Each structure stands twice: as C-alpha cells, then as structure tokens.
Amino acid sequence: MKQEANGNRIMRQLSYSLEVFPTRTPAATRKFWHSITVFKQLQPAFYSVTANPANQINGSIKAIANRIKKITGAEVAAHMVLSDHNPETLDRIAQDYWDAGIKHIVALRGDETSVYAGKKRYAKELVEILLRIAPFNISVAGYPEKHPQCKSLNTDIDNLKDKIDAGAKRVITQFFFDPDVFLRFRDMACERGINVQIVPGLLPIVNFSKLTKFAEKCGTNVPDFLLEMFNDGDELDHKLLAMNVLSHQITKLLLHGVKHIHFYTLNETVLTSQVCRWLEIAF
Structure with a gap:
C-alpha cells in the first residue's frame, strides 16, 4: 500500500496485523474459521492468537496457530502468558512453540495473580525465558494510558523499557481512541530510549x-462524544460512526509516521475488512 509523493505528501508503506481469539462452542468455532477465510483475502502481515494459562498448556493455541498458518500462508504469533506457571512448564511451552515453527510470540504477564514462589511476576521474566530457549521474535504490550495496575505512566514506561532491554523487538499497544494519546506515549517511550517499533492497537467498535x-x-478512556453519539441513532448510524472513528484514527496516525497498525478484530470481519480495503485504496 503506497501513497505517492505529491507536494507535502510522503511516500508511505503501510502494513497491518490482525488479532483473533479462540472460541469454545461449536457454533463460535465455525464462525472463527469462517473469519479466518475472510481475513485471508486481506493479506495481513501477521495474525496473533490470544491465549490463557489453560489453553497454552493443552496445546490448543499451537494447533490453532499452525492451522491459521496453513490456511493463510501468513506468519502467526502466539500469545504466551506468564501467569503462575513454574519455570519448567514455561520452558516446555516455549520449546513446543519453537519446535512447531511458531517463532513469533506476544509475551504477556497474564492475570493479576501472576505470582510464583511468593513473588510478583512481570513480562520481562517471560521475555528472558523465551530467549533462553530460542531466538524468538518477541512482541510485548504497551499501555498508552498506563497499565491499570501501575501507579503512573512514567513507571509503566520504565517497565516497558525493561522488557525491551530483555530482548523484545516490538511493542503492540492497548487500544485507545484519541490518536494524540498514542503519539504522546510514543514520544515518551522514545525519550526513554525505547527504539523498537511501537505499533498502535486499534479496536473496531462492533458492540459499543x-x-x-x-x-x-x-x-x-472512552471520549464523551462517543458516549453521546453511540447512545443516539440506529444501527446503521453506529456502523457509519464506527468506520469514521477508525478512519480518523488511522489517518492521523499515518500523518505522524506510523507504518503498521494492529487490529483487535474480536473475530468480526465486516468492519475490519472494510477499513483494511479502504487502506489498500487510500494509502
């Protein structure tokens, strides 16, 4: 996807990735795999597959990631959570991913009870474990409005720096609605010496x-104008508004040098497909 040089316009190359999550019921699972066949047409740079402590142990995430890779031919990143797993279990999960050809991991701390041997755990530990096993391509989470359990944004960025210093290669942010929030966060991270790609995570508004x-x-933070607008109007109005919100976010991010966007699809294809096709045409 390119935008030709013309006056103040700059040649750009834009890519995007799609996050999907495993489902439990047969009907939802059928819908999930249908979504993958739809998303295949969009040719994302990679997919990411969410995980929880249970389904990463039983191997289902590994199987789903490999099936997506087989269907689409794209790179697939598996989420891996630290949680309260012992080091031996984490080593085994990491080795299983590597042996299965899954070499991109989104490394996350997991739930609030991520404690082992009486000590609170952080995602930095998981980054270190992964790289002890193999040279994984590791993405980590960033929080433009700070992690809800962190005292301040400055402290949260210090924690992010620890993850990058441990060997993570990419930051994927929590979703946000105000592009300026992301841009300030990116500037603060750069000032702190974080020099890897910082990817904005966007959430299409499917169910407000x-x-x-x-x-x-x-x-x-959900801006007041969204609360007001989504409380009025009908379903069509809301769909149009959701597309306008996404297009506004993306346009401003691209004007400020963003080259890659991560979409939290919630396995819903319509809005994500629309915006990705718009990106193909417009940029």
Whole structure:
C-alpha cells in the first residue's frame, strides 16, 4: 500500500496485523474459521492468537496457530502468558512453540495473580525465558494510558523499557481512541530510549456496550462524544460512526509516521475488512 509523493505528501508503506481469539462452542468455532477465510483475502502481515494459562498448556493455541498458518500462508504469533506457571512448564511451552515453527510470540504477564514462589511476576521474566530457549521474535504490550495496575505512566514506561532491554523487538499497544494519546506515549517511550517499533492497537467498535465495559477494565478512556453519539441513532448510524472513528484514527496516525497498525478484530470481519480495503485504496 503506497501513497505517492505529491507536494507535502510522503511516500508511505503501510502494513497491518490482525488479532483473533479462540472460541469454545461449536457454533463460535465455525464462525472463527469462517473469519479466518475472510481475513485471508486481506493479506495481513501477521495474525496473533490470544491465549490463557489453560489453553497454552493443552496445546490448543499451537494447533490453532499452525492451522491459521496453513490456511493463510501468513506468519502467526502466539500469545504466551506468564501467569503462575513454574519455570519448567514455561520452558516446555516455549520449546513446543519453537519446535512447531511458531517463532513469533506476544509475551504477556497474564492475570493479576501472576505470582510464583511468593513473588510478583512481570513480562520481562517471560521475555528472558523465551530467549533462553530460542531466538524468538518477541512482541510485548504497551499501555498508552498506563497499565491499570501501575501507579503512573512514567513507571509503566520504565517497565516497558525493561522488557525491551530483555530482548523484545516490538511493542503492540492497548487500544485507545484519541490518536494524540498514542503519539504522546510514543514520544515518551522514545525519550526513554525505547527504539523498537511501537505499533498502535486499534479496536473496531462492533458492540459499543461491551466495548465500554472492556475499556473500563483496561483503563482506556472512552471520549464523551462517543458516549453521546453511540447512545443516539440506529444501527446503521453506529456502523457509519464506527468506520469514521477508525478512519480518523488511522489517518492521523499515518500523518505522524506510523507504518503498521494492529487490529483487535474480536473475530468480526465486516468492519475490519472494510477499513483494511479502504487502506489498500487510500494509502
């Protein structure tokens, strides 16, 4: 995807990645795999597959990631969570991923109870474990509005720097709605010496009610104008508004040098497909 040089316009190369999550019921699973066949047409740079402590142990994430790779031919990153697993279990999971050809990992601390041997754990430990096993391509999480359990954004960026210094190669942010929030976060991270790619994570608004609950849990601010606009109008109005929100976010991010965007798809294809096709045409 390119934008030709013309006056103040700059030649750009834009890519994007798609996050999907495993499902439990047969109907949801069928929908999940249908979504993958739709997303295949978009040719993302990579997919990421979310995990929890249980399904990364039983091997289901590894199987899903490899099936996506077989269907699409694209790179697939598996999420891996530290949680309360003992080091031997984490070593085994990492080795299993590597042996299965899954060499891109999104390394996360996991839930709030990530404690082992009486000590609180951090994602830096998981980065170190992964690189002790093999030279993984590791992405880690960043929080433009700070992690909800962290005292300050400055402290949170210090924690992010620790993960990068441990060997992570990419930051994928929590979702946000105000592009300026991401741009300030990126500037602060760069000032702190974080010199890897910082990828903005965007969440298409599929269900606004569920989104507001998720945002509250994640510490993401939902602007008042969105609350007002999504409380009025009908379903069509909301779909148009969701597309406008995404296109505004993306346009501003691209104007400030962003080259890659990560979409939290929630396995929903329509809005993500629309915006990705718009990106193909416009940029």
